[in-house]
Amino acid sequence: xxxxxxxIKPYGWVALLAPLFMLLEVAMDLLQPRLMASIVNDGVTxxxxxxxxxxxxxxxxxxxxxxxxxxxxxxxxxxxxxRFGTDLREALFAKVQHLSSRTLDRFGAGSLVTRxxxxxxxxxxxxxxxxxxxxxxxxxxxxxxxxxVTISPKLSLILLVMIPLLVVFLIVTTRATVPMFGTxxxxxxxxxxxxxxxxxxxxxxxxxxxxxxxxRRFGEANTSFRDASMRAARIAALNGPTMALILNFxxxxxxxxxxxxxxxxxxPVGDLAAFLTYVTxxxxxxxxxxxxxxxxxxxxxxxxxxxEVLDARTGxxxxxxxxxxxxxxxxxxxxxxxxxxxxxxxxGETLSGIQFRAEPGQTIGIVGMNGAGKSTLVGxxxxxxxxxxxxxxIDGVDVREMEPQRLHGQVGMVLQxxxxxxxxxxxxxxxGRPEATDDEVEAAAKAAQAHEFIVGLPKGYDTELGQxxxxxxxxxxxxxxxxRTLLTKPSILILDDCTSAVDLNTDQRIRAxxxxxxxxxxxxxxxxxxxxxAHADRILVLEDGRxxxxxxxxxxxxxxxxxxxxxxxxxxx
Ligand SMILES: Nc1ncnc2c1ncn2[C@@H]1O[C@H](COP(=O)(O)OP(=O)(O)OP(=O)(O)O)[C@@H](O)[C@H]1O
Numbered sequence: 001x002x003x004x005x006x007x008i009k010p011y012g013w014v015a016l017l018a019p020l021f022m023l024l025e026v027a028m029d030l031l032q033p034r035l036m037a038s039i040v041n042d043g044v045t046x047x048x049x050x051x052x053x054x055x056x057x058x059x060x061x062x063x064x065x066x067x068x069x070x071x072x073x074x075x076x077x078x079x080x081x082x083r084f085g086t087d088l089r090e091a092l093f094a095k096v097q098h099l100s101s102r103t104l105d106r107f108g109a110g111s112l113v114t115r116x117x118x119x120x121x122x123x124x125x126x127x128x129x130x131x132x133x134x135x136x137x138x139x140x141x142x143x144x145x146x147x148x149v150t151i152s153p154k155l156s157l158i159l160l161v162m163i164p165l166l167v168v169f170l171i172v173t174t175r176a177t178v179p180m181f182g183t184x185x186x187x188x189x190x191x192x193x194x195x196x197x198x199x200x201x202x203x204x205x206x207x208x209x210x211x212x213x214x215x216r217r218f219g220e221a222n223t224s225f226r227d228a229s230m231r232a233a234r235i236a237a238l239n240g241p242t243m244a245l246i247l248n249f250x251x252x253x254x255x256x257x258x259x260x261x262x263x264x265x266x267x268p269v270g271d272l273a274a275f276l277t278y279v280t281x282x283x284x285x286x287x288x289x290x291x292x293x294x295x296x297x298x299x300x301x302x303x304x305x306x307x308e309v310l311d312a313r314t315g316x317x318x319x320x321x322x323x324x325x326x327x328x329x330x331x332x333x334x335x336x337x338x339x340x341x342x343x344x345x346x347x348g349e350t351l352s353g354i355q356f357r358a359e360p361g362q363t364i365g366i367v368g369m370n371g372a373g374k375s376t377l378v379g380x381x382x383x384x385x386x387x388x389x390x391x392x393x394i395d396g397v398d399v400r401e402m403e404p405q406r407l408h409g410q411v412g413m414v415l416q417x418x419x420x421x422x423x424x425x426x427x428x429x430x431x432g433r434p435e436a437t438d439d440e441v442e443a444a445a446k447a448a449q450a451h452e453f454i455v456g457l458p459k460g461y462d463t464e465l466g467q468x469x470x471x472x473x474x475x476x477x478x479x480x481x482x483x484r485t486l487l488t489k490p491s492i493l494i495l496d497d498c499t500s501a502v503d504l505n506t507d508q509r510i511r512a513x514x515x516x517x518x519x520x521x522x523x524x525x526x527x528x529x530x531x532x533x534a535h536a537d538r539i540l541v542l543e544d545g546r547x548x549x550x551x552x553x554x555x556x557x558x559x560x561x562x563x564x565x566x567x568x569x570x571x572x573x
Contacts, residue, residue: 110193365533412490
């Protein structure tokens with residue numbers, strides 16, 4: 001938790017002012033019972049009205065000063081906690097942008113959402129609470145003890161029993177609840193994961209009329225979250241009544257012993273009343289501290305989860321920018337005995353012994369059955385994942401040693417699933433090169449065979465897309481994502497089966513324009529359709545993560561049974 005303190009540092013002075021103002025408020029609060037005792041002892045008992053009025057006015061003045069303290073503390077603690085939360089959220093979001101795909105897979109989107117929202121809010125609340133309530137309770141507890149002892153050291157002996165009892169009780173309950181809060185947050189992750197999957201796939205759910213099943217799935221995650229929360233809450237619920245019991249016993253004890261002291265004249269009645277007020281204040285402060293300990297325990301679970309992401313390896317860790325000074329690349333791509341497995345514990349390799357070379361300007365096709373490892377193979381080039389063994393080289397430099405900006409500037413990838421963002425069509429095409437001119441955007445759209453349908457829309461390139469571009473067809477989205485990549489003018493262009501939803505004629509036209517536009521680039525094309533790769537200079541046939549054949553279309557028809565089968569199955573299609 002201390003590690004996160006660095007996010008409060010920039011607002012150190014604000015964070016310091018809050019407890020100072022609180023100190024003012026507490027000091028004023030502590031004076032009130034003493035003044036009240038003075039009114040009782042020297043005013044009411046002695047029948048001195050002047051003293052009552054005079055002291056009453058002082059009490060009002062003190063209350064006003066206390067008010068300034070309270071308001072000041074609220075203002076400064078709110079500023080500090082809000083800014084802390086904002087900065088931490090930004091830092092965590094920035095970190096998520098740089099996490100390796102492996103790490104992203106490990107956390108899962110649902111859990112990251114909980115960490116970015118619920119966990120950070122919890123920590124923000126903690127900062128607010130520490131600067132306001134924790135400080136108040138500590139000051140009030142310390143001040144009440146001092147005031148009680150100054151009134152009657154003898155009567156204060158009662159505190160020697162009461163305080164240890166409370167502290168032991170608090171430690172025991174806090175220890176019991178700390179691990180429970182971690183579980184509660186994990187269960188909340190599951191709720192978010194189900195929710196997120198459901199919302200992003202709501203059309204599938206509707207199409208399969210699986211609303212009931214989804215409700216059950218959500219219900220299970222939700223119930224499990226509730227049960228974990230209830231377990232933690234049950235222990236936390238013990239706090240209030242137990243504390244009240246100890247408070248009442250202490251007051252009865254103080255009244256009994258204090259009454260006796262008062263009777264023999266060693267403790268004025270006003271002082272006894274003030275003593276009781278201080279004991280009550282002290283107990284409430286300790287009860288408050290108990291609640292705050294619970295909150296710290298909750299926040300500790302959140303801090304661990306936030307730190308886990310902040311400390312996670314980024315996709316760039318392995319990279320040392322040795323290639324930064326290298327000359328601009330031409331796009332020579334080499335796979336040297338590459339093996340890859342997802343996750344350390346994954347049994348079996350997804351790719352093994354991959355070895356090939358693609359010269360600048362060459363087009364390499366990749367074919368294979370579903371799950372053969374085609375997407376995995378091309379994902380190693382822009383370092384979506386890093387190789388387990390071997391190396392991927394671009395212009396002779398290991399991709400892991402390339403400056404990320406440079407690597408991503410050189411490698412353009414159109415993914416299998418077109419993902420667009422909220423914004424205009426123009427913004428979406430410009431995503432990889434915000435400085436591109438309108439003419440360049442249009443040229444890229446033309447090459448991707450998207451221009452025609454874009455200008456057919458009422459607002460053309462300024463058409464707003466909803467989340468994920470829901471107002472476009474699958475093939476239109478694919479064409480926009482091709483245009484987006486073409487605009488970056490990569491020296492290595494990867495097309496991962498990205499025309500699957502585009503009709504055959506348009507697919508052909510896209511290929512023709514790519515051939516002329518990208519003739520200097522190295523192109524890797526994954527295609528389910530043989531027609532998409534038949535024109536390639538070389539085609540790799542991938543089977544179970546291994547290249548089992550390579551050659552031109554004509555050569556493979558002779559040499560590879562798998563290739564022949566795939567081609568035969570598509571004839572006339
Ligand atoms: N993120 C991941 N984590 C773990 N395993 C994965 C992951 N992505 C893919 N795999 C597994 O790796 C294997 C290769 O998948 P990949 O997506 O590379 O195949 P593909 O040849 O592109 O398939 P398709 O033609 O269906 O797109 C599959 O068995 C798949 O289950």
